Amino acid sequence: MPALPPTRLDATHVYRWALALRRAAALFEAQRFADLYFGPEEQLDADRFPGFRPAVLYWVATAERERLTHVLLLSAAGLTLDDLPAVAPAVIRYQADFVEDCRVLWEHLQPTLPFRPALDVAALGDILSLPSDWLARFNAATVLARRQPSAGETWAAWCELSLVARAAQSAETIRAALVLAELHARLDLPALVEQISPAFGQQLTGFFFTHVLEGVADAPRATGERLGRNGVFAEHDLTKTHLQPLQGLLGLVGAWLGGPPLVVETHIRTCSFQSQTRVVLAAEGHDRALGRHLCTLCAAFDQSTLDAVLPKWLAPRSRLHASLGRGDEACRFTAEFGSR
Secondary structure, eight states: OOOOOOOSSOHHHHOHHHHHHHHHHHHHHTTOHHHHHTOOSSOOOSSSOOOHHHHHHHHHHHHHHHHHHHHHHHHHTTOOGGGOTTHHHHHHHHHHHHHHHHHHHHHHHGGGSSSOOOOOHHHHHTOSSOOTTHHHHHHHHHHHHHHOTTSHHHHHHHHHHHHHHHHHHHHHHHHHHHHHHHHHHHSOHHHHHHHHHHHHHHHHHHIIIIIIHHHSTTOOHHHHHHHHHHHGGGTOOEEEOOOOHHHHHHHHHHHHTTSOOEEEEEEEOOOHHHHHHHHHHHHTTSOGGGGHHHHHHHHHHHHHHHHHHSOGGGOOEEEEEEOGGGTOSSEEEEEEESOO
16 A cells, blocks of 8 residues: 555554545546446456445445444343443544544545545544445435536545445444453353354345345346455455356366365455454453454355355355464465365
């Protein structure tokens, strides 16, 4: 990432939205409005801006991911947030650091952007979960992108929606980190995480494919799957391997005939969830390594997604071989097809 001003949190991991906005500005200047708002038609395999719509949907989905983390853990423990009174004020305290960093970065970026809408810092600071009207605002911004893609109103609508969704994700990440720490002190946290993993993957997949994509006004399932696959590039530095159709078909035939399964890999080098979780845990005097439990849930979601989008005869299987939360340099996932 090009040089950014000093921030309280690690900009490389936490503030990828700033890099995304720089890349969005370059697309605007080039008048590549379809790529700017809707993203490329192809599935991405390297670090680039995925388009505002995929980016916002990813931040929305990950806000729900972090919310499910603490909701399901607490439910399995027979508790609610009301039973942990220290959590709510701590969320406000740590979220204030995130919002202050956003203000600093916004002021730094503004001179390089095509328009200069003001950042409502107070409103951003009030966001502690996804606003109930996010989907209506998303669909309204989509209409603007189609009708007046070069207008300042359109640019401002998407910038605002991006930061709203990202702020909601931040607040839920902080809340989940605090709940992890509280439950670790009281119960067998690894057992709880394993217990909720299947439901976590299924509910998060259901949220995206049912609640989100059915609400997006003009996204058939195929388009929605591309939105989901590409949106991750707004938040993470990652690479994916992809197979051409013929190569994939030959690989599957070989697997069915007794050969090794067909394998594709994903390498993720940055993770805002881990970065923010570690900051909160350390500040609260807890073991930073508790963030490794997020990796277990991430793996469960990856498997659930494969099960949701691919036919059963492909026998898809996700494997997590290394992860940032466990101290590795990157997360490495493989997806196997044709396993026996």
